[in-house]
Amino acid sequence: MNRRSPLVWAVAWVGISFLALPLVALVARVPWARLAEILASSAARSALWVSLQVSVTALVVSVVLGTPLAWVFARRDFRGRSLLRTLALLPMVLPPVVAGVALLLAFGRRGILGQHLEALAGVIIPFTRTAAVLAAGFVAMPFFVSSAEAGFASLARGYEEAAATLGVGRWRRFRRVVLPMVAPNLAAGAAMAWARALGEFGATITFAGNVPGVTQTMPLAVYLQLEQDPEAAFVLAVVLLAISVMVLAGARAFGRSR
């Protein structure tokens, strides 16, 4: 069925324009003349640094905690598995500000866990770098877990069984047989998780607040700069866009090279 359908193409073009136009507009309105000055400002550099630190830490947490979790979901059957899986993937669809409120209720100073942390150890989480990492990690981890789980589940058991008959133990099997073969899934999951962590706003501003140099990430800086110096906001926005494009391109290149 090779006939081109004009209607299908027309609708497709509308869709593409819808997605592309705002991005094109962003790039078009950037005040290139002020680019250097804005990027050199301490506020911009601070926000960028905070964003990088928070998003990378959130990614590491997502990978370290998420890999065993994905493994268990993919390979073990146990009571309540279905429910736990739903819970683990829920932050993906939860409105970010709702996530922020939930984090406050758990880790805030009057939170279920937070109150004890303050009482026993004097540890306060909201408004700290840790809070920003928790907020970003909370919304980003499910993206990694979902992708990793799909990778583990789709890997034929035969490879691990063969490795076992060769006398190779569990950990070495995982490192040298499983991981290399699911690497594309893990990479894709990590890329999406990182991008999500980088762009996190609602949960961050609610739970971690807006402390310059500590929790003021790029998205927060963009939001607030919009009311102070819109052109600065455009520049920061375009930087975020550029980073997102690079992450996407990098992930695709990695996937294709395998």
Next chain:
Amino acid sequence: MSLSVDVAVRRPGFDLEATFEVASGQVVAVAGPNGAGKTTLLRAITGLERVERGRVVVGDITVFDSSAGIDLETERRGVGMVFQGYWLFPHMTVAENVAFAARGPAGRWIEGLGLGDLADRYPSELSGGEAQRAALARALAAAPRALLLDEPLAALDVETRRQVRSELARHLAAVDVPVVLVTHDPLDAALLADWMLILENGRVTHSGTLTEVTRRPRTPWAARLAGVNLYRGEGIGKGIVIEGVMLAVPEPVDGPALAAIAPSAVALHEERPAGSPRNVWRGEVVGIEPAGSRLRVSVRGDLDIVAEVTTEAAETLRLRESAEVWVAVKASEIETYPA
């Protein structure tokens, strides 16, 4: 170092019980129809399948004993396995695959199995026969104390199968640990193994050498084995001499050799046939038995042979006991193996 197996595996709708012992250097074939439980048996020995009750001893180490609560993990049993799907690691070259769990330098296994030119290739670039050799090399390099092969030739096309079978026979002869080989092809059982077990519906129905098993087959499947024409003779290049009869063969062979002819490859004629077959002799029909939808015809002659023909063909040839027939076998249908 021997392998002693006594297992009972229970699964919904299926149960398997088997007891046998394989001595060092012996190759035992576990043959039988599909679904008999052959693969399950191998998986039970390696610990990949849950065993209800039983005992498995590899050399002097008990790897499984249900009454003593011993159940070693697969990686600690020292039982190597070549799977039907080979499962070569796709992200490693052949050399890396073989070296992966090798005890000692992998080079001798790569060379020994003729993989030298393929060492830097990836599994996706190998043919069926090459992949099988690579899987075997990988398993042997890990110095197993027993070796299991699950349908080693099943994934190959008919042409490759013959060549690989003879190579495999050579390699297995050089292995000095107990070998268990699973197959549904009677020819594999006949030519690769020292003795065999026939497994049907989860139970061992026959046990012994080919001759012993086929002397009095108790089940239809065993009877199929009986139909394999197997001869011992002397190879002299392009031919093999068996009991004074010279048969032309496709592959040169020298010295003591085995020749196998599948019953379905034997053509029967009323008169001496003209044309291509070079292996022709005269004989007398001494028995006709039904074999599924066909007939198995035993012929005595310069060489005794069993042919498998359709009932229509039998009618046309007016086959009956004591009838005179001419036997013709194309050279290309004869498989030879160094004995």
Next chain:
Amino acid sequence: MRTGFVAVAALFVVACEASGGGERTLTAFAASSLTEVFATVELEFEADHPDVDVVVNLAGSSTLATQLLAGAEADVFASADTIQMDRVTEELVPIVGPQVMATNSLVLVVEEGNPAQIGGVEDLARDDLVVVLGAPEVPVGRYASELLEEAGVEAVEASYEANVRTVLSKVELGEADAGIVYRSDVGSADVDAIEIARQLNVTATYPIAAFDAGEPDLAASFVDFVMSAEGESILAEAGFTR
């Protein structure tokens, strides 16, 4: 199934229309600190003008100004400082005002019971406290930073929130130890208010202006209402002064 869907859709449309019962709509953009004030003003104005539906958009004044400059349509803008009002009037010409409708002053709020034992703004420099303030472009944030600069106090690692109500709620929830909000915000919130010395405190001026967004007469009369004696008493009740 299909009739059910149509019925629900119809109900939805009717509900939207019924929410004011009016043919005319008046849109007012108001600073968050005016939340309670404008709630009352809305009720009173609608009572006086039964055919009018008042819709109030509350946010930080800087956010509202940005929205107006980006083309949002509003009949009335009530800002918490003159800077944000000036931003708007530079581009959009008002038909009435800007006029100062109220003034406000700042107050320090702390957790109920003051467990951290905060005495005054100078304590905001303590590094064991979690402090929340308004962001610099939000009026209350600007006022607060002016005040702190006057007092020579530097709040270490404070969180800068997008509007004054968020500042208040973070203190109320116990997530922050102290914050600076308007006196009018304290109201019935579960916080303790600590006075700020008169010489340090700032006077926040709230200008209000009316614009022609399709209902110029209505907009003008709304501003008149707020500026009237009745409006003044509503403001006074909420803690504002004229």
